[in-house]
Amino acid sequence: MRALFARHALLPDGWQRDVLLEWDAHGDLTRVQAQAAPPLAVPRTDYVLPGMVNLHSHAFQRALGGLTERAGDGPDSFWTWRDLMYRFAARITPEQIEAIAAQLFAECLRHGYTSLCEFHYLQRGPNGETYARPAETAERVAAAGHATGMGLTLLPVLYSHAGFGEQPLRPEQRRFRTGVDDILAIVEALSPLRGGQLEVGAAPHSLRAATIDQVRELAASLPAGRPLHIHIAEQQAEVEQSIKFSSRRPVEYLMEQLSVDERWCLVHATHLNDEEVQALARSGAVAGLCPTTEANLGDGLFPLQSFIAAGGRFGVGSDSHVSQSPVEELRWLEYGQRLLHQRRNVAFTPAQRDVGQYLWQAALRGGAQATGRKVGLLAEGMRADLLVLDGSHPNLDGAQDADVLGRFLFCGNDNLVRDVLCGGRWVVQGGRHVAQDAITQRYRQAMTQLREVSQ
The missing domain is CATH 3.20.20.140 (Metal-dependent hydrolases)
Known part of the structure; x- marks a missing residue:
C-alpha cells in the first residue's frame, strides 16, 4: 500500500498526532493529514520523521x-x-x-x-x-x-x-x-x-x-x-x-x-x-x-x-x-x-x-x-522520504513528542531507525536494507581486489 498512519509525525510546523501519509507511484507525497482517523488496512506506526539529507x-x-x-x-x-x-x-x-x-x-x-x-x-x-x-x-x-x-x-x-x-x-x-x-x-x-x-x-x-x-x-x-x-x-x-x-x-x-x-x-x-x-x-x-x-x-x-x-x-x-x-x-x-x-x-x-x-x-x-530536490519535509508535493523509528526500543519508551529527537540524538548508540521509505519505496525494513546480501557480496569482492593498496 502507498500509505502509512503515524501516531506521531514531525511535520513542518512541529510534531502532530494521528497523521495519515499517502504517496503516488512517482514517489511524491499526495496527502499529509493530521488528526486523521486510522483507515482500515493501512499500516500503523508510532514515530515518523522526514529522512535526513547527507x-x-x-x-x-x-x-x-x-x-x-x-x-x-x-x-x-x-x-x-x-x-x-x-x-x-x-x-x-x-x-x-x-x-x-x-x-x-x-x-x-x-x-x-x-x-x-x-x-x-x-x-x-x-x-x-x-x-x-x-x-x-x-x-x-x-x-x-x-x-x-x-x-x-x-x-x-x-x-x-x-x-x-x-x-x-x-x-x-x-x-x-x-x-x-x-x-x-x-x-x-x-x-x-x-x-x-x-x-x-x-x-x-x-x-x-x-x-x-x-x-x-x-x-x-x-x-x-x-x-x-x-x-x-x-x-x-x-x-x-x-x-x-x-x-x-x-x-x-x-x-x-x-x-x-x-x-x-x-x-x-x-x-x-x-x-x-x-x-x-x-x-x-x-x-x-x-x-x-x-x-x-x-x-x-x-x-x-x-x-x-x-x-x-x-x-x-x-x-x-x-x-x-x-x-x-x-x-x-x-x-x-x-x-x-x-x-x-x-x-x-x-x-x-x-x-x-x-x-x-x-x-x-x-x-x-x-x-536542489523536493526533500526535507513531510508535506504534499515533496518526495516520500521518511524514517520510522523503533517505538519499542527502551530509549523511546513512553516518549512525549517533545522528547523524541532528544532521545534519538543524545541517548546511546543503538540505531533507532527501523524502516525507511525513500522516493515512495521501502528500502529498509526491520533495520536491514532489503538488498543487503547482494550489496555486501559485491562490496567484499571490491575490497578484496583493493586490499593490497593499503599494505
Missing part, C-alpha cells in the same frame, strides 16, 4: 575507513591523510566505485539518510585517460543510487590545478583532471538521468584546484537553479595559502569575486572570521558541515554559535564516511560546540529551544536546499 559525500572513500589511523613520523594532518586516499584513487575501477557506493548508500539509508550529494571527482581512468563514456564513473554512482533507492544529487567536480596560482597537477591527481568544458559535458551526459530521485549540479573542487575565473565560468554556464558546491577554508594551511596568493581569506575571496547565493553550498568553511560568518549568512548559501570527518582529519570546529545567531543556513554530510549516521554528525556538531564554549545546549534559537529538534529541522532545511 549534503557531502565522496563515496569511494568509504573503502578507506579505519585504514589511516596509524601515526607517521611527523605530525599527521589532512595533507598526510591524502597519501592513502590517492593510492586508492589511483587503482579503483568503475565497477568497484559502483560496489563501494552501493554499500555506502545502503548503510546511510539504514541510519536515516534518504538523500545524498555526491561530490564526485574520479572522472578519468588510472592513467588519466578519458573513458569512452566521459560520465562513466558518475553513471556508476547513479546506478548504485538506483539499486539501493538512495536519492542523489550528482556533482561532477572541476579539478584543474594542485594549488593556488595554477600549480600543475601531481601525477597522483591525474584521474581528477577536468576543465569547465569537461564538467559541462558530463553534466549534459547525465541529464537523461534527472528525475524525482536524481538531480545534477556541479562542484568546483576548491579555490586551490580551480581558478576564480573557472569557477565564475562554470557558475554562469550551469543550467539555472542547479546546485553548486565547493570545498573551502577546511584547513588553516589553505587559509594561509589563500592569503599569500590573493591577500584574501578563502571565503572572503570567493564572496568578493562571485555572486554567491542560495544555490551554493560552501563545504566545511571551518576557518571563518567574524566578517566571513556574517557574509556567508547574508548570502543565503548553505554551510556544509561534516563533523566526524572534520574531527577525523583534525580540521577544527566551525563557528556554529555565531553563524546561527546571524541567521545562517547549514546542513550535515558524512564526507569521507568514517561514520554513516546523521545522529553522530548532529551529536558531534553540538558536542564540539559544547567543548569549544564549555557550556551546554548551544544549537538553538529563541523560537526553537529544543536542541535535538532544532538540529534535525535546521539540517533538513539546509540540506534540502543544497540538493
Whole structure:
C-alpha cells in the first residue's frame, strides 16, 4: 500500500498526532493529514520523521575507513591523510566505485539518510585517460543510487590545478583532471538521468584546484537553479595559502569575486572570521558541515554559535564516511560546540529551544536546499522520504513528542531507525536494507581486489 498512519509525525510546523501519509507511484507525497482517523488496512506506526539529507559525500572513500589511523613520523594532518586516499584513487575501477557506493548508500539509508550529494571527482581512468563514456564513473554512482533507492544529487567536480596560482597537477591527481568544458559535458551526459530521485549540479573542487575565473565560468554556464558546491577554508594551511596568493581569506575571496547565493553550498568553511560568518549568512548559501570527518582529519570546529545567531543556513554530510549516521554528525556538531564554549545546549534559537529538534529541522532545511530536490519535509508535493523509528526500543519508551529527537540524538548508540521509505519505496525494513546480501557480496569482492593498496 502507498500509505502509512503515524501516531506521531514531525511535520513542518512541529510534531502532530494521528497523521495519515499517502504517496503516488512517482514517489511524491499526495496527502499529509493530521488528526486523521486510522483507515482500515493501512499500516500503523508510532514515530515518523522526514529522512535526513547527507549534503557531502565522496563515496569511494568509504573503502578507506579505519585504514589511516596509524601515526607517521611527523605530525599527521589532512595533507598526510591524502597519501592513502590517492593510492586508492589511483587503482579503483568503475565497477568497484559502483560496489563501494552501493554499500555506502545502503548503510546511510539504514541510519536515516534518504538523500545524498555526491561530490564526485574520479572522472578519468588510472592513467588519466578519458573513458569512452566521459560520465562513466558518475553513471556508476547513479546506478548504485538506483539499486539501493538512495536519492542523489550528482556533482561532477572541476579539478584543474594542485594549488593556488595554477600549480600543475601531481601525477597522483591525474584521474581528477577536468576543465569547465569537461564538467559541462558530463553534466549534459547525465541529464537523461534527472528525475524525482536524481538531480545534477556541479562542484568546483576548491579555490586551490580551480581558478576564480573557472569557477565564475562554470557558475554562469550551469543550467539555472542547479546546485553548486565547493570545498573551502577546511584547513588553516589553505587559509594561509589563500592569503599569500590573493591577500584574501578563502571565503572572503570567493564572496568578493562571485555572486554567491542560495544555490551554493560552501563545504566545511571551518576557518571563518567574524566578517566571513556574517557574509556567508547574508548570502543565503548553505554551510556544509561534516563533523566526524572534520574531527577525523583534525580540521577544527566551525563557528556554529555565531553563524546561527546571524541567521545562517547549514546542513550535515558524512564526507569521507568514517561514520554513516546523521545522529553522530548532529551529536558531534553540538558536542564540539559544547567543548569549544564549555557550556551546554548551544544549537538553538529563541523560537526553537529544543536542541535535538532544532538540529534535525535546521539540517533538513539546509540540506534540502543544497540538493536542489523536493526533500526535507513531510508535506504534499515533496518526495516520500521518511524514517520510522523503533517505538519499542527502551530509549523511546513512553516518549512525549517533545522528547523524541532528544532521545534519538543524545541517548546511546543503538540505531533507532527501523524502516525507511525513500522516493515512495521501502528500502529498509526491520533495520536491514532489503538488498543487503547482494550489496555486501559485491562490496567484499571490491575490497578484496583493493586490499593490497593499503599494505
